[in-house]
Amino acid sequence: MRCEPARAKIGDVPLWEYTFALAKRQLKLRKGEGAHAGDALLGEQIVQAMILPSPRPVEEQPLTWAEVPCPEPGMGGILIRVRACGVCHTDLHTVEGELTLPRLPLIPGHQIVGVVEKLGPGATRFALGARVGVGWLAWACGECEFCLRGEENLCARARFTGLHINGGYAQYALADERFAYLLPDRFSDIQAAPLLCAGIIGYRSLRLSGIKPGERLGLYGFGASAHLVIQVARHWGCRVYVFTRGEEHRRLARELGAEWAGAAENASPAPLDAGITFAPVGWLVPLALGHLRPGGTLAINAVTMSAIPEVRYELLYQERTLRSVANFTRQDAEEFLSLAADAPLHTEIEVFPLAQANEVLGRLKRSEVRGSAVLEIPQD
Ligand SMILES: [Zn+2]
Ligand SMILES: [Zn+2]
Secondary structure (H helix, E strand, C coil): CCCCCCCCCCCCCCCCCCCHHHHHHHHHHHCCCCCCCCCCCCCCCEEEEEEECCCCCHHHCCCEEEEEECCCCCCCEEEEEEEEEEECHHHHHHHCCCCCCCCCCECCCCCEEEEEEEECCCCCCCCCCCEEEECCEEECCCCCHHHHCCCHHHCCCCEEECCCECCCCECEEEEEHHHEEECCCCCCHHHHHHHHCHHHHHHHHHHHHCCCCCCEEEEECCCHHHHHHHHHHHHCCCEEEEECCCHHHHHHHHHCCCCEEECCCCCCCCCEEEEEECCCCCCHHHHHHCCEEEEEEEEEECCCCCCCCCCCHHHHCCCCEEEEECCCCHHHHHHHHHHHHHCCCCCCEEEEEHHHHHHHHHHHHCCCCCCEEEEECCCC
């Protein structure tokens, strides 16, 4: 399908922040409903998408197949023809309403792989047809104290893909060109998708855990992010211990080089220099702290988590560190994508059609995905 973008006029709002209100109005106009003086039919082409009208448990099929007009890239924006989009745990938290949703309806999805179809005014970073990826960080202000310190992941005005900005569960998506990345050729579209969140945020977690080459690392939970993190850690010569429930996940962990795989309730076979928790369950934290050597660090890779039970001070004493990991910076993304190509990392994926997004999120909720789930986007 060729996309002839709708020519949106959205006042002060940057055009790349295309709003659904406009989309809905256009569709009504197209159907001859609700037209009044001053309205114009703004575009003919439609985009197929899975949209979230309102959050609900995934068992109730919160996402709906819809056709919306194609958006227009604004200043510095690019229109991406999406080929694949990874499915992340954060998407599950989004559709089920565990995250505060700044807009509805919404198109989720923040591991977008596609090609640049159209450049907005002033966009010069990519050529038309370039293959790019877009991750969770859609925009940061560039002028606050955090942005100026190189901590744009903590920017209070940051916007996130598939949350503030429509994401990649659709045939087309908009992005600010400064927050898109060229993808290494060695990865196909579906293989590249999980690198864009599971991979990049996993890499940031590794960095913040302070792990050094050759040291002992514990991973708690073994989903999309952990299966990439273990490969980076192995590439650095680390010894990796994986704490996870499912036998299938333990098998994959051993295949990917884990020295040991078992339950979090078990004692660790060796004191750990660093640990990373991926499962959003607070009860893991005291268990994982108990596995650390003095001076070790536990990093929490989760955007939301159940309450952490009371922690005895002995678990933290001896200079152990407990810290969270929030989002990522563009530097994390560039470093990780280059590392992924050099290592090279292998992305373990299960591929599904876009229309099955509800079912895929259900599988993710039940821990039934081996590696990462990726949606293949219909091209016509
Ligand atoms: Zn900022
Ligand atoms: Zn994610």
